[in-house]
Amino acid sequence: SYVLTQPPSVSVAPGKTARITCGGNNIEAKSVHWYQQKPGQAPILVIFYDTERPSRIPERFSGSNSGNTATLTIDRVDAGDEADYYCQVLDTNDDHSFFGGGTKLTVL
Amino acid sequence: EVQLVESGGGLVQPGGSLRLSCVASGFTFSSYWMAWIRQAPGKGLEWVANIKHDGAENDYDDSVKGRFTISRDDAKNSVFLQMTNLRAEDTAIYYCARDRAFDTSGPLGYWGRGILVTVSS
Numbered sequence: 001s002y003v004l005t006q007p008p009s010v011s012v013a014p015g016k017t018a019r020i021t022c023g024g025n026n027i028e029a030k031s032v033h034w035y036q037q038k039p040g041q042a043p044i045l046v047i048f049y050d051t052e053r054p055s056r057i058p059e060r061f062s063g064s065n066s067g068n069t070a071t072l073t074i075d076r077v078d079a080g081d082e083a084d085y086y087c088q089v090l091d092t093n094d095d096h097s098f099f100g101g102g103t104k105l106t107v108l
Numbered sequence: 109e110v111q112l113v114e115s116g117g118g119l120v121q122p123g124g125s126l127r128l129s130c131v132a133s134g135f136t137f138s139s140y141w142m143a144w145i146r147q148a149p150g151k152g153l154e155w156v157a158n159i160k161h162d163g164a165e166n167d168y169d170d171s172v173k174g175r176f177t178i179s180r181d182d183a184k185n186s187v188f189l190q191m192t193n194l195r196a197e198d199t200a201i202y203y204c205a206r207d208r209a210f211d212t213s214g215p216l217g218y219w220g221r222g223i224l225v226t227v228s229s
Binding site: 030031033035037042043044045048049054084086088090092094095096097098099100101102 | 143145152153154155158160165167169203207208213214215216217218219220221222
C-alpha cells in the first residue's frame with residue numbers, strides 16, 4: 001500500500017497561481033500523474049510523468065516532483081479551472097495504482 | 109479519437125452480481141493495460157483493478173479481491189468487470205480507463221464517461 005496525501009481544498013483568486021501538493025514517502029522515486037475532474041464529468045489527465053503535459057492541456061498547467069512532495073501548479077487561474085484534482089502513482093511492486101484523496105480548487 | 113464506452117451498470121440487491129463491459133476504440137487495444145476505477149457518491153477516486161496488455165496478469169484492490177474479476181477480449185477491443193457478492197459499499201460510478209502501455213509506469217490516459225452501479229435492497 002502507498003499513501004498519497006492531498007489538501008482537501010485550495011482557494012485562489014483569478015489570475016493568481018494555484019499550487020496543489022501530493023505527499024508520499026520518497027514520492028520522487030515514482031512517476032506522478034495528475035487528473036482534473038469537473039462536476040458530473042469523468043477525470044481527464046492534465047500532467048503525466050511528473051512534468052509532462054498532454055497537448056490538449058494549456059501551458060498554464062505544470063508539475064514537479066521532489067523529495068516527498070509532488071506539486072501541480074496552475075498559473076493565471078480562471079473560473080474554468082475550478083475542479084477536483086487527483087494525483088496518482090503506480091506501485092511497480094504489485095502493479096496497483098493509488099490515488100490521493102483529491103483537492104477541490106476554488107477560484108474566488 | 110480514443111473512446112471508451114461502459115455498459116452493464118444498474119441496480120442490484122446486496123449479494124447479487126453484475127457484469128460491466130467497456131468497448132474501446134481509437135487506439136491499439138492490445139498494447140495497453142486496462143483498468144477500472146470507481147467513485148462512490150461524493151467521494152474520491154478509488155482504483156479497483158487492472159489487466160495487463162497481454163492478459164497475463166491482473167491485480168485487484170483488497171476491497172474487491174475474491175469478488176471481482178477483470179478480463180479482456182482483444183478481438184472485441186473490450187474489457188470486462190465481473191462483480192459478485194456485491195455490497196452496499198460497492199455503490200459507485202465505475203470508470204473504464206486506458207492504463208499504461210506495455211511495461212511502462214504511464215498514466216490512465218483516457219477515461220470513459222462512467223457507469224453507475226447501485227447496490228441496494
